[in-house]
């Protein structure tokens with residue numbers, strides 16, 4: 116018979132105040148198989164742990180039960196103590212007699228009785244535990260980063276500079292994300308492209324980074340340390356190695372479509388380069404606009420392409436990659452303008468969103484950095500900026516705060532004044548949220564140096580009137596109605612998770628919050644991890660955030676990924692499902708309910724992939740013949756625990 | 764005077780939510796009757812109907828299965844299986860004539876110490892008038 120030791124902790128008076136620990140120790144000593152039973156004031160202290168270690172050695176104990184606080188607190192402490200005395204960590208079980216007993220009861224007799232039952236049931240359990248060692252698996256020491264905005268770029272560079280190979284996948288033809296569209300960035304007003312393009316070039320030149328633009332993740336399987344990813348590489352119909360960026364093709368292309376880089380403020384050809392500094396530096400033929408390739412309906416671009424870079428026969432390709440960790444940085448989109456019809460957005464040419472205004476301010480934008488109205492190319496003399504458009508509106512739009520709009524609106528108003536000295540900027544706001552280094556000072560500067568007029572209140576109506584855009588609103592501070600004849604209106608629309616993020620999250624099996632942003636594993640303590648181990652999040656895919664935050668989170672996610680990739684092997688809890696082949700009939704019911712696809716049928720029997728199995732036990736409750744059981748919490752163990760709990 | 768009847772309850776608590784919720788009740792020094800002995804399982808989805816029957820068989824007056832709220836299961840969907848399975852077991856127990864109050868399922872998150880406390884208090888109150896469970900009990 117196995118020799119069991121029982122150690123009952125007083126936890127000062129936390130346990131001993133309600134549970135008669137002496138009586139409990141005496142009762143346990145009578146339980147069959149228990150050859151040692153003692154109590155001590157603080158089992159978790161060094162002398163307490165030594166009591167356990169000495170008893171294991173002296174009395175040749177096979178296993179031990181520590182009756183103390185919740186296993187979430189000291190299970191590891193005591194298992195390590197057991198290990199140091201030479202027994203397997205799984206030969207130590209915790210009986211929770213504090214949180215689930217002494218702290219919730221007053222009657223000493225009853226509490227003692229209950230504590231005895233809980234402890235005995237742990238004894239019955241531990242006697243039937245198998246000794247197990249953690250399962251270990253090798254690690255593929257490469258990472259996948261999904262999304263090539265600033266967060267993805269930062270993560271990829273941090274990983275690559277630490278010596279790990281990275282596959283960076285971006286669905287559009289160039290990396291750079293929304294940051295590359297911006298003109299200047301708050302609160303320093305440095306030029307966005309100037310600070311981003313060096314990083315983009317570094318990505319393209321880095322020997323450790325495999326850049327896959329115009330590509331999308333199609334399928335992900337596997338587990339932490341060993342993911343298999345299928346990536347769809349869409350055809351660009353242009354060989355980047357041959358393309359010399361001469362621009363002859365787009366000069367002859369007859370098709371004009373709206374230019375997404377300028378958010379529709381300009382047009383582009385079907386064959387195009389998204390912007391001059393695009394990485395990779397090459398043209399892309401967007402077949403959505405092209406008159407046709409099969410059969411070739413136009414063919415002008417190929418005719419003029421001297422280096423013969425254009426290849427109409429290019430086909431979509433599926434590329435398979437193996438990686439050990441995945442970082443998701445899919446970024447954001449602005450709230451759909453269809454939702455903001457009340458502000459005339461989409462109806463009046465001179466009502467713009469924040470990103471469009473960035474393009475107007477940008478030196479490389481459609482107006483070469485001159486702020487001109489899209490409708491008639493005149494300089495606007497009165498501009499109204501409206502904050503919280505679609506944000507903080509739980510009834511009609513998004514309940515959350517988009518976080519960056521207060522700051523970029525202040526910046527917009529400031530930039531406007533720097534371009535149009537005699538103009539006037541008005542900002543309608545609900546609150547000003549300028550937490551961040553140098554942010555509050557920045558807002559003050561907008562007011563004091565650039566005379567921006569802040570109006571606290573909401574806009575009630577926007578409509579066109581004699582070439583002006585009339586803005587009606589209220590200033591809630593003075594209680595006065597406001598009417599402004601504006602030349603241009605700029606809406607700080609809400610940030611939304613980028614389109615397609617939901618589909619991707621499903622493929623990766625990572626959770627989303629109610630707004631569609633990706634969920635972190637713990638809002639405070641694990642902000643860059645997803646609930647799926649080996650998958651990390653960064654940037655606006657997780658929640659609205661500004662550039663410095665996105666960059667910090669991206670570096671954090673990279674560090675977390677490196678913690679996995681720098682390991683030789685990964686370890687996994689060995690309390691996984693086990694099949695009794697004699698009992699298994701191969702009915703496959705367990706295979707179907709497994710949340711982790713850890714079970715499969717092989718030769719008419721179920722097989723467990725121990726690395727995928729998390730040990731939840733859903734399979735064992737489903738099996739009609741108890742043929743599949745989770746190690747160390749088997750039906751037999753549970754039945755014994757039930758019987759003890761009911762008094763033997 | 765005979766002693767008041769004290770029902771014996773077995774509670775299967777999932778490790779990630781309900782057991783943590785019951786820990787929180789302790790940390791917050793709430794108080795509930797000591798009639799319940801908790802058995803921590805990995806997930807409510809791992810509670811086999813046999814566990815429930817076995818508990819009644821061995822003399823439980825009431826059985827509670829408690830897991831994470833639907834959608835919050837640590838193992839993604841274990842509690843959805845539990846919910847369906849428990850509903851079936853309930854019907855079976857109804858069919859054989861066991862009082863429906865004796866078998867309950869609840870959702871208690873790691874933050875719901877108060878809720879756990881209330882559930883146990885109510886459960887004990889509901890079981891008291893029923894007296895000992897004899898239907899499934901295999902008397903020793």
Ligand code: FES
Nearest residue numbers: 777806830831836
């Ligand atoms: S882990 Fe709590 S119900 Fe599944």
